[in-house]
Amino acid sequence: MEDLESKINNVLNILKISVAEFYFKDETLRKNGFHCHDGMEQASAFRIGHYFCKQIEKTDFHFYDIDMEYNKHKCNKKCICGKDGVRPDLIMHKRGIDDYNLLVVEFKYGFKKDTQDDENKLIEFTRKKGDYKYDIGALIVLENNYVEYRFFQDGEELKKEKYSIEVLYH
Numbered sequence: 001m002e003d004l005e006s007k008i009n010n011v012l013n014i015l016k017i018s019v020a021e022f023y024f025k026d027e028t029l030r031k032n033g034f035h036c037h038d039g040m041e042q043a044s045a046f047r048i049g050h051y052f053c054k055q056i057e058k059t060d061f062h063f064y065d066i067d068m069e070y071n072k073h074k075c076n077k078k079c080i081c082g083k084d085g086v087r088p089d090l091i092m093h094k095r096g097i098d099d100y101n102l103l104v105v106e107f108k109y110g111f112k113k114d115t116q117d118d119e120n121k122l123i124e125f126t127r128k129k130g131d132y133k134y135d136i137g138a139l140i141v142l143e144n145n146y147v148e149y150r151f152f153q154d155g156e157e158l159k160k161e162k163y164s165i166e167v168l169y170h
Contacts, residue, residue, distance in 0.1 A: 002060075004135060007102070007135075008102075008135055008136045008153075010059070010061075011061065011092065011102060011103055011136070012136065012138070012151070014052065014055045014056060014059065014061075015052060015103070015105070015138065015140075016149070016163075017051075017055060018048050018049075018051035018052040018055055019048055019140060019142075019147055021048075021051040022044065022047050022048045022051060023147070023165060025047075025051075026044070026047050029043060029044060029047060030044065030142065030144075031144070040109065041107055041108065041109050041142075042069075042089075044107065044109070044142060045068065045089045045090060045107040046068060048090070048107070048140075049066065049068050049089075049090050052066060052090065053066045056092070061092070061102075063094075064092050064093065064094060064100060064102060065092070065093055065094055065095050066090070066091070066092055067090070067091050067093070067095075068089065068090055069087040069088075069089065086121060088104045088105065088106060088121065088125065089105055089106050089107045090103075090104075090105040090107075091103065091104050091105070091134070092104075093134075098131075098132065098133055101132055101133055101134040101135065102134065102135050102136070103134065103135070103136055103137075103138070104121075104122065104125045104126065104132075104134040104136075104137045104138075105137070105138045105139075105140060106118040106121060106122060106137075106138070106139050106140070107140050107142060108139065108140070108141050108142070109141075109142050115139060115141065115150075118139050119139060119150075119152075119157070122137035122138075122139055122152040123137075123152060123155050123156070123157075124155070125137055125152075126152045126153055126154055126155055127154065127155035128154045128155070130155070135153070136151060136152070136153055136158075137151065137152035137153070138150070138151055138152070139151075139152070145164060145165045146162055146163060146164045146165060147162070147163055147165075148160065148161070148162045149161045149162075149163075
């Protein structure tokens with residue numbers, strides 16, 4: 001059985017492959033996200049989620065549920081920091097139980113510079129002594145010529161990574 005660190009690294013690599021696939025295949029959508037400034041974040045998150053699901057189906061992680069904008073915690077609405085009905089952009093979990101809360105992701109287009117709400121969500125969702133206990137959280141900032149990843153674990157920011165569009169294509 002794979003240890004938690006290996007499992008997290010494998011899932012994050014699949015996530016990065018999915019983001020690269022989005023940058024490669026959905027150039028019009030990505031560029032419109034920077035010019036239109038409205039409504040493209042959800043469309044882009046969906047495409048990345050679509051690629052992510054396709055990749056996950058080919059792995060030992062295929063038994064996980066992948067959901068977008070999922071606001072349930074067991075039978076109740078997700079609630080953090082006094083906000084009811086919080087919906088992470090993408091999650092990898094098993095519906096109805098907390099034992100397999102592996103990944104929670106928030107997406108942001110770079111022109112929306114304020115990421116504090118997203119950071120707070122990821123801090124709360126990844127706290128081991130919190131309600132949700134996701135093993136890893138990721139804030140993915142989609143820029144025109146690069147992507148920035150910020151990873152969260154046990155309620156703290158773990159690390160940042162940044163890749164240019166040229167690196168993503170290789």
